[in-house]
Structure formats: C-alpha cells, structure tokens
Amino acid sequence: MSKRKSSSIKHLLTIVTVMLVIAMLAGCGGNAKGESNNGGANGSGTVDSSSDQIQLRFAWWGSQGRHDRTLKAIELFEKKYPHIKVVPEYSSWDGYWERLSTQVAAKNAPDVMQMSILYIKEYSERNVLGDMNPYVGNQLGIEQLNADVVANQGTVDGKLTGIPAADNASVMLINKEIFKQAGIEPPAIDSTWEELFAKSSELKAALGDGVYGVFDASSSLEAFMYYLFSKGDSLYTGNELGYSDDNFRAWLEMWEQARNEGLATPANVTAAALPLSNADPNKDALLKGQVAVYGPTWVAVFPAYESLMTENVDMIAYPYAEQTGSVLQTAMFFSTAAQSKHPEEAALLIDFLVNSEEAADVLETERGLPENKSIRSYLEPKYTERDKRMIAMLEHVSSIKPSMYDAGPKGAGEVTSLFEQVVQKHQFGVATIDEVIAEFRTEGNKIFAKNNNE
Amino acid sequence: MKARSTKGNQSSSGFKLSSIKEGYWGYIFISPWLIGLLVLTLWPMLQSLYLSLTQFHLLESPSFIGLGNYEEIFNSDKTFAQSLRVTFIYVLFSVPLKLAFALLVAMLLYQSIRGMSLFRAIFYLPSLIGGSVAIAAIWRNLFGLDGMINKTLSLIGFTPVDWINMPSTSLSTLIALSVWQFGSAMVIFLAGLKQIPKDLYEAASVDGAGKLRIFFKITLPLLTPMILFNLIMQTINSFQMFTQAFVVTKGGPIHSTFVYALYLYEKAFVFFDMGYASALAWILLIIIAVFTAVLFATSKRWVHYEN
Numbered sequence: 001m002s003k004r005k006s007s008s009i010k011h012l013l014t015i016v017t018v019m020l021v022i023a024m025l026a027g028c029g030g031n032a033k034g035e036s037n038n039g040g041a042n043g044s045g046t047v048d049s050s051s052d053q054i055q056l057r058f059a060w061w062g063s064q065g066r067h068d069r070t071l072k073a074i075e076l077f078e079k080k081y082p083h084i085k086v087v088p089e090y091s092s093w094d095g096y097w098e099r100l101s102t103q104v105a106a107k108n109a110p111d112v113m114q115m116s117i118l119y120i121k122e123y124s125e126r127n128v129l130g131d132m133n134p135y136v137g138n139q140l141g142i143e144q145l146n147a148d149v150v151a152n153q154g155t156v157d158g159k160l161t162g163i164p165a166a167d168n169a170s171v172m173l174i175n176k177e178i179f180k181q182a183g184i185e186p187p188a189i190d191s192t193w194e195e196l197f198a199k200s201s202e203l204k205a206a207l208g209d210g211v212y213g214v215f216d217a218s219s220s221l222e223a224f225m226y227y228l229f230s231k232g233d234s235l236y237t238g239n240e241l242g243y244s245d246d247n248f249r250a251w252l253e254m255w256e257q258a259r260n261e262g263l264a265t266p267a268n269v270t271a272a273a274l275p276l277s278n279a280d281p282n283k284d285a286l287l288k289g290q291v292a293v294y295g296p297t298w299v300a301v302f303p304a305y306e307s308l309m310t311e312n313v314d315m316i317a318y319p320y321a322e323q324t325g326s327v328l329q330t331a332m333f334f335s336t337a338a339q340s341k342h343p344e345e346a347a348l349l350i351d352f353l354v355n356s357e358e359a360a361d362v363l364e365t366e367r368g369l370p371e372n373k374s375i376r377s378y379l380e381p382k383y384t385e386r387d388k389r390m391i392a393m394l395e396h397v398s399s400i401k402p403s404m405y406d407a408g409p410k411g412a413g414e415v416t417s418l419f420e421q422v423v424q425k426h427q428f429g430v431a432t433i434d435e436v437i438a439e440f441r442t443e444g445n446k447i448f449a450k451n452n453n454e
Numbered sequence: 455m456k457a458r459s460t461k462g463n464q465s466s467s468g469f470k471l472s473s474i475k476e477g478y479w480g481y482i483f484i485s486p487w488l489i490g491l492l493v494l495t496l497w498p499m500l501q502s503l504y505l506s507l508t509q510f511h512l513l514e515s516p517s518f519i520g521l522g523n524y525e526e527i528f529n530s531d532k533t534f535a536q537s538l539r540v541t542f543i544y545v546l547f548s549v550p551l552k553l554a555f556a557l558l559v560a561m562l563l564y565q566s567i568r569g570m571s572l573f574r575a576i577f578y579l580p581s582l583i584g585g586s587v588a589i590a591a592i593w594r595n596l597f598g599l600d601g602m603i604n605k606t607l608s609l610i611g612f613t614p615v616d617w618i619n620m621p622s623t624s625l626s627t628l629i630a631l632s633v634w635q636f637g638s639a640m641v642i643f644l645a646g647l648k649q650i651p652k653d654l655y656e657a658a659s660v661d662g663a664g665k666l667r668i669f670f671k672i673t674l675p676l677l678t679p680m681i682l683f684n685l686i687m688q689t690i691n692s693f694q695m696f697t698q699a700f701v702v703t704k705g706g707p708i709h710s711t712f713v714y715a716l717y718l719y720e721k722a723f724v725f726f727d728m729g730y731a732s733a734l735a736w737i738l739l740i741i742i743a744v745f746t747a748v749l750f751a752t753s754k755r756w757v758h759y760e761n
Contacts, residue, residue, distance in 0.1 A: 123492045268599075268616040268707070272599070417724075421709060
C-alpha cells in the first residue's frame, strides 16, 4: 500500500518536473524571440493580428531627444503607409555597435539602420549592407542630395549602401570665457597651429598655471589625419598607412615643444579627458575651463556644448598649413541590410526620413544639418540661433576647400586605438619619437594586413 | 566502477535496479541546472574552442586557420604581453594584501564588544556592492585630481597626485580598490575564527604564550583551510578583473592598467575579432587552471586540517 502511494507521488513528481522544465524552456525561447524582434520597444502582438502587414525593423543610435523625434517620425510613416509596421530598436552609440554586429553575426540585422562614416566601408565590404541603386527613382529619391557625397561616401565598390542624412565638418571648439578673462582676442576662425600656440602663450602669461591654451591632440589619429591633409599628405594609401614619416615627426615634435613650454595639456590631463568629445562635464577639459582650445571635434557635437556653455563656446576651423585641415563628412547615413526581406519598403522608409517635409517637421536638425537641399530651405524659418551658427560654420568649411574624411581600410578602428597608445607613450616620455614612428607603422600595417587579406 | 558493479550483482539485483533509479531521479531533479550547464556553459565553451582556431570577424563567417591565433599571440602580440604583465602584477599584490587586510578586520570583528553584529554588518556592507560600477565610479572621483584624497593630502601639505592618470600610480589605485573590497574573504575568516576551540587559546595563555605567538602558532595554522579557499577564490577572481579597470582607468594611461580581461573585451566587442578573443579566453582559462592546480598541490604542505 505504502509502496503504491510513494510510486504515485513519484509519478506526480515526474510530471511536475517535466512540466517545469518545459515551461522554463518555453520561457527562454519566448524571451529570446521577443528580444530580437522588439528591442524593448512596443509589442510584437501586431505581427500575428494582420498577416498582410509588413514588419520593418529600424535601428539607430542617439540621445533621448533623437529617440523621441524618430519615434514620432515613425508614427507618421506608419500613418502614411498603413501596410508597414516599423519596429524601432534604439540605443546609445556605445551599445549600438556591439548589438548591431551581434545581430549581423546571427543573420538578424535590422532592415534599416543608421550607419556611421566610420563603419560604412567596413560593413559594405563585408557584404552586410544592401545596394539601394535598384530603388533609386522609384521608392527612393536622391536628386536633392549632394551628388558628390552620394557618389564618394555613400557608394562603396559601386553599391549605393548609404543615404546621407546630414552634413558635418571637423572643427575646434574654443572656450571664450577664458580668453575674456585674460583680455585676449580669441583666435581667428582660420589659424595655424603656430598661431594657436602663440595665443596659448599669451594666455599663460595672463592667467598663470592651471589653464592650458591648447588640448594636446597628438594621440588622436583623426587630428593627425587632418594635419596631414593640411600638409597635402594623406594618412592611408590603399590598404596601408600612407604619409611621410617627416610629417609624423614634425607633428610629434610640435606637440612635444608645446608640452615642454606649458602651452598644451600635460600627459595626465590629456589622458583624463580621453576619448575626445565625450561631452562629459566631469571629464571634459573644455567644459571644466581647463583648456581654451579643444579638438578636433565635429560641428554636430556643438549643441551638446552650447547647451551647457551658451555663448561661451565657439567653433573655429581645424588649423591650416598649406591648406585647411578641416574636413567635410557625412554626419550619418541610413542603410539597408543586404539580407532584408523587404528592401523596397526599407527604401521607402529611408526616402520618408530624408526627403519628406512631414518627417522634417519632427526630426528638424537633431541629426545635423539635413543633407537634402529642399528640406534645408523648408526648415530655414525654424532655425534657432544655434542652428544658424552651425550652418555658418559648415558653410565656412565648405568654402575653404576642405578634404573629405577618410574612414580608412578595414581595421581602421583598431589602428586608431593603436595610435592613441603609441603616441601616449611619447606624451608620458617613455618612448622616443623614432620609436613611436617605427612602432606605429609596423604594428598599424600588421593590423591592416590581417583585416584585408582576402 | 567495474568492481563496484560486480559487487552489486553479488549482493542482489534489486539493489542495483533501485540505485539506477535513484540516479535517474537525481538527474531529473538537477535537470534545470544540468540543461543550463550544457546549453549555456559547455556548448558555448566548445564553440569558443573551435572559434579560437578560426579567423572570425563578427560580420563575416569564421574561416579555419588552425593555431594561427595562438601563434600570433605568443610570437608577436606586444599588447598580450603587456596585459599579461599588468594582470600578474595585479594578482600578485592584490590577493595577498586583500587577504591580509580581510584577516585583520576579521580579527577585530571577532572581539566580543557590545553591538559587534552591527559593526560586522557595516564592514560587510560595501562588499555587497563592491564589484559594482557605482563603487568604481566613486573610486574614480575619490582618486581624481580634484578628488577627496588629494584635497585631504593638500590640507596636510602634500602636493596633489593624479593617481588615476599617471602610469606610475594608476595600477596601485586599482589594487587599493580591490583590497578595500575585502568583505567576502573577511566573512569566511570570521567563520573560521569562530571554529577555533577556545580551550586552545586558554591553554596557550596559561603556558605563557604571548599574543603574537598565539596568533602564529594557533590561529594561523587552524585558519589555513580558510586561507586556501580564499586564496583560490580571490586568485581566480583577480585574474578576471574587469569592471574596476574598465570604469576607473579604461586600461590607461599607456596601458598601465590594461588587464587581460580588458584586452579580451576590446578584441571581442570593440574590434569584433572573435576568433582571436576566443584564443585569448582559452589562454586565460589555462593560466587560471595552472595557478589553481599549483595552489592545491602546495596546499598539502601548509594547510592543516584538524584531523
């Protein structure tokens, strides 16, 4: 009797256990699915309700302001095209690339994604992004966009993989407050490095220690790239490092002298503020009032500084030598996934974001100065003082024969961080200029060789 | 195994049957954990072992290159050497210092004073949040150029030091942070101290042994099992240290705090070089396994169990 009872309890236990395990597995499965489709935004229930509705996933990075505006634009798009449902996936810049690359590896890339100049070449060459040429003139209009940018930066290996959304230019930021305190005129919009260091020397004489004229940009590969442009040289040649070592030497010597004379930030102050343009008041040397000239950074980050420093911040062009070092660049692109099942609808969404006045009404200039000329003039009455300053700066850079930003061969991200490490050794005085020049070229080319060996 | 089963046959076949049944029940009961282990740990580990033999950029498919990653790591990767050096220094200093500090605090909290349980809770509290990003961020501000530490130092006439951003002091700052997170080791020591029979202390003091002598002849030898446990756990944890370096120093300046886990993370999730990162992960696993094995092997000589 008791044996029977215990065996029936055992049976019950088996059933309960099996059910628990099944429930757990089901739970896991459901979760994973929900996460990959949804990105923590609104529900996926609508997918089942109407089978003829097409689902389009759209991913972007940005701040809360951009999220709010973009979500509103999506609402308008869905109203205009009721057969398309857009599932938003948004995050900050940092998380965006980790997530996107993981999705790509899982063959689960979003249909439409915001793309950066830093990665468009890499993503295109690795066949992640779809060619939008077939949809141009049908779903997608590009006649109002800058044809040069579309052809040079949006097109990779003959494929149109990125539709430029907004323009950008490299600039230096200056803290006008510091110059006012010292009673010194801020530097001219087009200055040379020598002129900036001369201003720095005047500041030092007026204000003493604790304030530095110029932020030490020697370990920024971008800064070095612009410097090379200003000398008529270039950072890359094909899939390798280009430039002449003499220019690299001149760059390092210039900064070494500036540091020694106290005209640029010392190594530890520089290290504390890296990476450049993170706009964190606790770390940012410009915001803290520690440096007067800071950069290079982008016109697009100006609003972040302006909102904290109001009229005390201004932009000047990247210093010139034989020509200007400032570059023009597309602030961001919209791209489609090569594996998207709905490339036509994806093109339709991009067209709406870039070309429609409805979208422009809510997006305004949050992504930067719109690339679309007619949208630019449409928005003109709405421009704020800040917008006008940004536009004036962009127009100034456009007028001084800028170079085009070069995102470099595959592996450029790793080389950028290598440059920071190697040059930082020189900033801290643990490596000589010769060692830095030699190490960067060998190690940098090694990275490029590994990434471009097919 | 064989001997046991023949023995089972000899005694009775019913016993064998029920023992199999019992095993089967055991597996059912641990199945949630077992499935987790197989699906979420073992399977990814095997995958990463395979991936470590491939060149695998996350955006492309893996291509098999044999031991290529390992060859590159050992032959020409300066960053690997640097990160390994930093990690070894970190482990070598942080583990013993942390254990010594934990033992010291445990001894203090072992005293019987009124309200001691409150003190114990207060001292243990930081450890509950110790490994967190928030604590690391606070540490960054404390040791920053305008932080509390420098403010205090300048009050008593020292010149401020940029602890976090000077290569000479940055790693020490992280070691100090790890020593400060002594709580879990301290609790284990405290439990160990409570197990030491009081009559041993009484006998020793009757025989005229001083406090130091009692500590080295009674307390320390009887604590050695706890020391071994803490030593192994802390060594494993320290080799994998990531959060503190990531938040406080970002591995800088000039890679002076670029610990191994940070390098692994950078390769995997910043440059998406997953094959290479997998190889790095397996090397770390082997290093930790070797250290643990060595600690266990030497433990026979210095760990005393009461019976």
